[in-house]
Amino acid sequence: MNRLLLSLLFTLLASFVQAQTSTELVRKALMKQGNPEFDSCQVTLLPSAREKYDDLFAHIRRAERFVHLEYFIFRLDSVGSELIHLLHEKAKEGVDIRLLLDAYGNWKAPTPITDKQVDSIRSLGIHMEIFDPARFPWIQNMLHRDHRKIVVVDGCMAWTGGMNVADYYLHGTPKTGPWRDMQARFEGPVVNEFEKIFIRIWERTAKEHLDADAYKTDSLTYGNSVVTIVNREPRLTNRQIRQSMIASLESAKREVRIVNPYPTTTHSVRRAMKHALRRGIRLCIMVSATSDNKIVPDVIAIQMKKMMKRGAEVYYFEGGFHHSKLMTVDDEFCSVGTANLDGRSLRYDYEVNAFVFDSTITKQLNDLFDKDVKDSQILTPQNYKQRFSLKHRFVGRMFQPLKGLL
Numbered sequence: 001m002n003r004l005l006l007s008l009l010f011t012l013l014a015s016f017v018q019a020q021t022s023t024e025l026v027r028k029a030l031m032k033q034g035n036p037e038f039d040s041c042q043v044t045l046l047p048s049a050r051e052k053y054d055d056l057f058a059h060i061r062r063a064e065r066f067v068h069l070e071y072f073i074f075r076l077d078s079v080g081s082e083l084i085h086l087l088h089e090k091a092k093e094g095v096d097i098r099l100l101l102d103a104y105g106n107w108k109a110p111t112p113i114t115d116k117q118v119d120s121i122r123s124l125g126i127h128m129e130i131f132d133p134a135r136f137p138w139i140q141n142m143l144h145r146d147h148r149k150i151v152v153v154d155g156c157m158a159w160t161g162g163m164n165v166a167d168y169y170l171h172g173t174p175k176t177g178p179w180r181d182m183q184a185r186f187e188g189p190v191v192n193e194f195e196k197i198f199i200r201i202w203e204r205t206a207k208e209h210l211d212a213d214a215y216k217t218d219s220l221t222y223g224n225s226v227v228t229i230v231n232r233e234p235r236l237t238n239r240q241i242r243q244s245m246i247a248s249l250e251s252a253k254r255e256v257r258i259v260n261p262y263p264t265t266t267h268s269v270r271r272a273m274k275h276a277l278r279r280g281i282r283l284c285i286m287v288s289a290t291s292d293n294k295i296v297p298d299v300i301a302i303q304m305k306k307m308m309k310r311g312a313e314v315y316y317f318e319g320g321f322h323h324s325k326l327m328t329v330d331d332e333f334c335s336v337g338t339a340n341l342d343g344r345s346l347r348y349d350y351e352v353n354a355f356v357f358d359s360t361i362t363k364q365l366n367d368l369f370d371k372d373v374k375d376s377q378i379l380t381p382q383n384y385k386q387r388f389s390l391k392h393r394f395v396g397r398m399f400q401p402l403k404g405l406l
Contacts, residue, residue: 022330023357025251030228030355033243041188042223043356045336045364046161049169052183053079056151056159060086063153066096066215068198070150072105072338073164076113080165084121091125099126100202102146103133105164129206144234146201147349148338149183150194155217158186158194160352161336162261162325176290178320180372182365184336184354188222193229197352200233225358232339232351241339241353242346245327246272248355252329255282257369259326263287263341264299274310283312286372288322289387296342298396301388308379316387319375325353326365334362 031037046052060067060083067090074080091097099121106112113121121128131146151159161183163169172178186194199210230244231237249256249272256276263285265273277283285307291297304314327335337353339345356362377383388396 021332022251022253023332026247026329026333026355027226027228027357029247029251030230030244033240033247034237035228035230035240035244036193037226037228038188038190038193039226040222041186041190041225041227043225043227043354043358043361044185044187045361046159046183046185047368049163049179049181052159052161052163052181053170055185057083057086059153059157060090063090063095065154066098066152067154068098068150068152068195068202068215070100070146070148070198070201071164072102072145072147072149073109073166074099074101074106074113075109075164075166076111076117077167079167079170083165084124084126087126088124097126098198098202099128100131100146100198100205101128102131104145105147106130107134109166127206129202131201131205143348145344145349147345148197148352150198150352152191152195152198152215155191155195155215156187158191159183160186160194160338160354162323162338172320173292176288176292176321180317180320180322180324182324182326182336184356186227186354188225188227190227190229190354192216194352197229197231201350225356225361227357228355230337230353230355232345232349234348234350238347241351242266242268244335244353244355245269245341245346248327248329248333248335249273249276249281252276252281254330255284256330257284257286257326257328257366258341259286259322259324259369259372260341261288261291261321261323261325262293262296262300264296264303264343265341266343266346269341269346270303273307273312277307277311283307284315284369285312286315286317286322286369286376288320289316289318289377290321292321295395295399298388298392299399300396301384301392302396302400304379305384308381308384314379315373315376316379317372317376319372322372326369328362328365328369331362331366332359333357334365336365
C-alpha cells in the first residue's frame, strides 16, 4: 500500500511539473537561487555594432545626471576616442561620468591604454579606474577578471551584451572577417539593478563610497517584459551563471538554441545538455568557423563532436566571428549577456546575464538564428575531419584538460 501511494505521488508530481511551462519552471528556479526579478520592463535588441553604438551615443548625448560604464575591453581607436570625446563634453555640462575598465582586458589589446593616457582621460573630468591592475607575483591577476559590459545612463536605461568598445565590431579584422555580436537596451525597474552591480565593483576598485540612492530612479512602467538579472561575483555568487544555464536546459519542453563563441562548457552544463537531449529536446548550438583565439577552436571542436554524436545540431557560422552570448528556450524566454559558455566565465570572471521572459523578444532572436543558419554549415561525422585536420584534432585533445582556463 505504501509503495502504491509513493508511486502515485511521484506520478502526480511528474504530471504537475510537465503541466508547467518552461517559463514558469525557470522563473521559480532563478528566484529560488536569489536572482532578482523585475516586471514592466522594456527590452530593445541591438543586433549589430552600428545599431549599438548609434543607440548608446544618442542616449549619452541626452544624459542629464550620470553615465556609468563598465567594460572588459576599451580601445582608444575611432570608436573609443569618439566615446571619450562625448563623455568629456557631458562632463563639462556637469554630468557625472565614471568609466571602469578591466586591467587584463586592456592588456590584451594590441595598443593598451597607458597610465599616461589614463591620467589624460581623468583630466577631462572623467572618473576613470582600472579594475585589478597587475601586481607581483601576477598569477592572482589571471583569475576573476571583470568581463562584464554594462552602461547605465541617468538610471533610466542600461545596456549589456557581448560588445566591448572597439572599432573591429564595425569593420572586422583581417584574421576573423566581420564581427557579429548582440547588445540589448533595458528600461524600467531592472535598470536600478544594473546600477547596483556597477556601484559594488566601482567602490571595490576606486575605494570610493557612492550613495546608491543618488543614482536610483523611481520604478516606472515601461513595457511588458519580465527580466531576471543573474550576476556572477566571485566568492559571492560563484555558481549563479552555471545554475541559470542548467535550469534553462532542464526547464525546456521542446527546443533550446545557443549562440556562443567559446562553448567549451563545464561538466555540470554538459551534463544538463546531455540530459536535455535524452529527453528529446532539440538542442541547437551555433559557434564560429573563425575565432580570435588559436587554440580554443580546436578544444571546442572536440566538445561539439561529442554533442553532435548525442543528437545536438551544431552549426558553424561562416559569416565572420560570432561573438554573441545568447540562449532561447521554447520560443518563450531568452538570455542575453556577457558570459561565455567556458570555464573562465562560468567559474572565475565577473559576469552578468539578463533573462528576458518575453515571447516577442525571444522570437526576434530565433529569427536572427534562422537567418544565421543560412550562413552556416551543420557539423556532420563526414565533414568533421574535413573541417578539422589531424593536427587540429591533436591540439584539441591535448588542451582538453585546460579548457576550464582557456
